[in-house]
Amino acid sequence: MRKINIAIDGPAGAGKSTIAKSLAKSRNMVYVDTGAMYRAIGLYCSRKGIAGDDETTIVGELDNINVSLAYENGEQVVYLNGENVNGLIRTPEAGAMASAVSVYPVVRSKMVELQQALAEKTSVVMDGRDIGTVVLPNAEVKIYLTASSEVRAKRRYDELVAKGMECDLTQLQKEIEERDYRDMNRETSPLKQAEDAVLLDTSDMNIEEVVAAMQKIIAEKIGD
Numbered sequence: 001m002r003k004i005n006i007a008i009d010g011p012a013g014a015g016k017s018t019i020a021k022s023l024a025k026s027r028n029m030v031y032v033d034t035g036a037m038y039r040a041i042g043l044y045c046s047r048k049g050i051a052g053d054d055e056t057t058i059v060g061e062l063d064n065i066n067v068s069l070a071y072e073n074g075e076q077v078v079y080l081n082g083e084n085v086n087g088l089i090r091t092p093e094a095g096a097m098a099s100a101v102s103v104y105p106v107v108r109s110k111m112v113e114l115q116q117a118l119a120e121k122t123s124v125v126m127d128g129r130d131i132g133t134v135v136l137p138n139a140e141v142k143i144y145l146t147a148s149s150e151v152r153a154k155r156r157y158d159e160l161v162a163k164g165m166e167c168d169l170t171q172l173q174k175e176i177e178e179r180d181y182r183d184m185n186r187e188t189s190p191l192k193q194a195e196d197a198v199l200l201d202t203s204d205m206n207i208e209e210v211v212a213a214m215q216k217i218i219a220e221k222i223g224d
Contacts, residue, residue: 003122003123004027004029004123004140004141004222005119005123005124005126005136005138005139005140005141006020006023006029006124006125006126006139006140006141006142006143006218007126007127007131007132007135007136007139007141007142007143007194007197008020008125008126008127008128008131008142008143008144008145009127009128009129009130009131009132009133009142009143009144009145009191009193009194009197010127010129010144010145010146010191011129011146011152011176011179011180011183011184011191012095012099012152012176012179012180012183013147013152013153013155013156013176014145014146014147014152014202015145015147015155015202015207015210016035016127016128016145017033017035017036017127018207019127019145019207019210019211019214020033020125020126020127021033021076021125022207022211023125023211023214023215023218024124024125025074026211026215027123027125027218029122029123029124029125030071030118030122030123030124030125031076031124031125031126032069032076032115032118032119032124032125032126032127033076033078033127034111034115034126034127034128034129034131034135035095035098035127035128035129036076036078036086036089037067037069037078037111037114037115038098038099038101038102038107038111039078039089039090039094039095039097039098040065040067040078040079040080040085040089041058041065041067041098041101041107041111042089042094042095042096042097042098042100042101043080043085043088043089043094043097044061044065044080044081045058045061045097045101046093046094046097048061052096052097052100052101053100055104058101058104058107059104059106059107062106062107062110064081065080065081066079066080066081066082067079067080067111067114069114069118091165092156092160092167092172092175095175095179096175096179099179099182099183100182102129102183102186103182103186103187103188104188105187105188108130108188108189112134112135115128115131115135115136116135116136119135119136119139126139127145129183129189129190129191130189130190130191132144132193132194132196132197133189133192133194134189137194140221140222141217141218141221141222142194142196142197142198143197143198143200143214143217144193144194144197144198144199144200145200145202145210146199146200146201146202147201147202147203148203149173149176149177149180150173151202151203152173152176153169153172153173153176154169156172156176157169157172160172198217200213200214200217
């Protein structure tokens with residue numbers, strides 16, 4: 001079977017991870033959650049009390065941060081210096097910190113190197129902010145997944161409430177819009193749709209409909 005790379009980009013809360021996991025499983029490909037890698041760095045900085053805008057300290061700490069991915073029982077596990085942090089990196093705070101540290105070129109360079117190495121070895125479904133534009137510019141399939149900020153905030157709200165966490169819907173939407181602005185306006189690898197990416201707005205679609213739409217796009221691109 002030939003090696004295929006699928007790049008999925010889009011703003012926070014667009015459902016990239018959920019959809020990418022489903023696609024990878026259905027096509028027997030490796031799922032790479034790049035956002036989780038940045039969240040792990042954000043978690044490290046939070047634990048150390050390092051502010052997101054303290055570039056000098058963050059860059060100085062990079063040699064002490066080892067982020068690795070493993071696949072256990074069919075699931076991606078993110079390790080931060082040997083610790084499984086899957087259950088610690090999905091909070092709004094971790095997401096905001098990930099967005100803050102990801103603007104720094106040295107941080108992105110370290111992560112991109114690892115991501116590209118994974119895609120060289122095997123077929124991957126990779127999601128993030130700059131996969132189709134920077135990390136995997138030659139990916140066979142590129143999809144830009146988006147939804148309105150209102151819909152994305154409600155999805156995140158429902159997800160957090162289901163986990164028993166207290167949150168404010170209005171505040172979540174404000175944070176998502178602020179993150180969009182940061183991600184789209186950062187100097188290094190800003191979030192944008194690759195010229196050859198297919199735009200898919202999921203505002204009025206459920207997960208099954210999105211997966212079906214993406215399977216159709218993939219089939220058209222790679223001929224299966």
